[in-house]
Amino acid sequence: MLIKNRTATKAINKRYIYAQDGQLLLSKQGNWLHTDASQMAYADWFPEPLLVAEWAGEDIYLEVIAEHLETPLTPYHGREMMSQLTGSETDLLGRALQLSHWLKDHQYCGRCGHVNKLLQGEYGMGCPACGHKQYPRLSPCIIVAVNGPNGVLLGHNKRFPAGRYSVLAGFVEAGETVEAAVHREVLEEVGISITNLRYIDSQSWSFPHSLMLGFLADYEAGDIKVDNTEIDHADWFQEDNLPDLPPSFSIARQLIELALKKQTKA
Ligand SMILES: [Zn+2]
Numbered sequence: 001m002l003i004k005n006r007t008a009t010k011a012i013n014k015r016y017i018y019a020q021d022g023q024l025l026l027s028k029q030g031n032w033l034h035t036d037a038s039q040m041a042y043a044d045w046f047p048e049p050l051l052v053a054e055w056a057g058e059d060i061y062l063e064v065i066a067e068h069l070e071t072p073l074t075p076y077h078g079r080e081m082m083s084q085l086t087g088s089e090t091d092l093l094g095r096a097l098q099l100s101h102w103l104k105d106h107q108y109c110g111r112c113g114h115v116n117k118l119l120q121g122e123y124g125m126g127c128p129a130c131g132h133k134q135y136p137r138l139s140p141c142i143i144v145a146v147n148g149p150n151g152v153l154l155g156h157n158k159r160f161p162a163g164r165y166s167v168l169a170g171f172v173e174a175g176e177t178v179e180a181a182v183h184r185e186v187l188e189e190v191g192i193s194i195t196n197l198r199y200i201d202s203q204s205w206s207f208p209h210s211l212m213l214g215f216l217a218d219y220e221a222g223d224i225k226v227d228n229t230e231i232d233h234a235d236w237f238q239e240d241n242l243p244d245l246p247p248s249f250s251i252a253r254q255l256i257e258l259a260l261k262k263q264t265k266a
Contacts, residue, residue, distance in 0.1 A: 001091045002054040007121040013058045016049070017096045018073065020065040024081055024093075025073035032081055032093065033060070041066040045107040047118045052096045055088065062096045064103070079207060083247055090249065094206040099123070101208045102136040110134060141210045142182045143169040143252060145259035146194055148219035151236035152259040154243065155190060158232050165243040166252045167259075168231070169212070182215050190234045191225035194218065200258065203251035214251045216259060238263060 016034045018025040024032050046064035078097045082090050109127035116125040125134045145167045146153040154165035170185035186194050194217040203212045224234050239260050246252040
C-alpha cells in the first residue's frame with residue numbers, strides 16, 4: 001500500500017470502496033473493491049471520492065454513500081471483512097475505514113464550529129472561517145506481553161467475551177512517553193512492575209483510530225492484583241493451558257505467540 005499526495009495524478013487504473021452507514025457495500029459476487037465509481041449520491045458530509053492509496057498498481061478511492069439510500073448492494077461489517085483479509089489488503093481496508101470515520105467526525109471546525117472543507121491535496125480538513133486545520137486522528141496505544149517465571153501474563157478485560165484473555169493494552173496519555181505508558185498500564189491494571197522492555201512491532205487498528213505499539217517485557221516484582229475497572233481477572237499462562245485468545249491477525253496474538261516461544265526457550 002502506497003500512501004501518496006491526494007491529488008497525485010498518474011494514469012493508472014482506479015478501483016472503489018463503497019461505504020454506507022459505517023458498513024461496506026459489497027457487489028453481488030461479494031467483492032468490496034469495485035471496478036466502477038458508484039454513481040450514487042454521497043453522504044452530506046462526504047465531499048468527493050477520496051484517494052485512499054495506491055495498491056497493487058491501482059489507485060483505490062473511497063466513496064461514502066448517502067445514509068438510508070436504497071442500493072442493490074449488500075451491507076457488510078468492515079471489521080468482519082478485515083478479519084478475513086491478510087497483509088496489505090487489511091492495511092488498505094483499514095485505512096479506508098479510518099478515513100471515513102475521520103471525515104464524518106470532522107465535518108465542523110473544533111475551534112469555531114464552522115463547516116470544514118477538505119484541504120487541497122492534503123489529508124486534512126480546514127476551516128474557511130478561522131483557518132484551523134484538523135488531520136486524521138491517531139491514538140497511540142501500547143500493548144505488551146509480559147513473561148514471568150510461571151508463563152505469559154494475560155488478562156480478561158470486562159469488554160471481552162467470557163473465557164477470552166489477551167495481553168494488556170492502554171492509551172498513551174498526553175505528555176507521556178510510550179515506554180512510561182507501558183510501565184504505568186501494567187502497574188495500573190494488574191499491580192505488576194516490569195523490566196527489560198523491548199519494542200517489537202506496530203499495527204494500525206482502525207476501530208476507530210488506534211496505532212498499536214507492541215512490546216515484550218519481563219516480570220520484575222509484585223503479585224497480580226487486578227484493577228477491576230478494565231481487567232477483572234489475570235493470570236500466568238503456558239502453552240499447555242491457554243485460554244481463548246484474540247484472532248491471529250491481531251498484534252495481540254502475535255505478541256502472545258512470541259512470548260510463548262521465549263517461555264519454551266527459557
Ligand atoms: Zn474554525
